C-alpha cells in the first residue's frame with residue numbers, strides 16, 4: 001500500500017468487528033508513527049494504549065459514570081470554537097446529518113442519536129483503544145505536532161489492514177480516564193482513537209465525508 005492508497009482508504013470507522021489487534025501490532029504502529037515530525041523535535045505526545053481487559057475496564061468505568069452523567073464532564077479544552085462561524089459550522093452540521101442518514105436516524109430522534117453517539121465510549125466496538133495526551137505547557141504548534149502523530153497512526157493502521165476512529169468524545173470523560181490510567185495532572189487528555197477491523201457491513205461505515213473544493217482552501221500563486 002502506498003501513501004496515496006492509505007490516505008484514500010482512511011476514513012473514520014464507527015463500527016468495528018471484535019477481531020483482536022495484537023499488542024505487537026499496536027506497538028509497531030505507534031512507534032513507527034512517532035517518526036512524525038515535531039517542531040524542534042519536541043515530540044510533545046503521550047500515548048496510552050489499551051487492549052483486551054484494559055480497554056474493557058475503561059469502557060466499564062465510563063459507562064458507570066455515564067449512568068449519572070450521560071454527557072460526562074466539560075472537556076479541558078474547546079473541542080470546537082464556542083461560536084463556530086461559516087463555512088465551518090455548515091460543514092460540521094452536514095457530516096453529522098449525513099452520518100445519521102446512513103442509519104436512517106432523523107434529527108428529531110434525539111434518543112437514537114444519543115444512543116449511537118454513546119458508542120464513542122465503547123470505541124465503537126474496536127478491540128483496542130488509544131488515549132492521547134499533551135503536556136499543558138504546549139502551545140498551538142505542539143498540538144499540530146500531535147495531530148501529525150495521529151494521522152501517521154491512522155495511515156499506518158491501513159497498511160496493517162486496520163481502520164481507526166479518532167475520538168475527541170473521550171475528552172468528555174477526562175477525570176475517569178485520568179484516574180484509571182494515572183495520567184499526571186500536567187498532561188491534558190486530548191482524544192482517544194479506536195483501532196481495529198472495520199465492519200464493512202455496517203451502514204455507518206459507508207459514509208464518505210465530503211471535502212470542500214480546492215478553491216475554498218487552496219491559493220496558488222505563480223506570478224510575482
Ligand SMILES: Cc1cc2nc3c(=O)[nH]c(=O)nc-3n(C[C@H](O)[C@H](O)[C@H](O)COP(=O)(O)O)c2cc1C
Pocket residue numbers: 010011012013014095120165166167168169170191209
Ligand atoms: C481529532 C479528531 C477527533 C474526532 N473525534 C470524533 C469523535 O469523538 N467521534 C466521532 O464519531 N468522530 C470523530 N472524529 C471524526 C471526524 O468526524 C471525521 O474525521 C470527519 O467527519 C471526516 O470524516 P473522515 O474521517 O471519514 O474522512 C474526529 C476526528 C478528528 C481528526
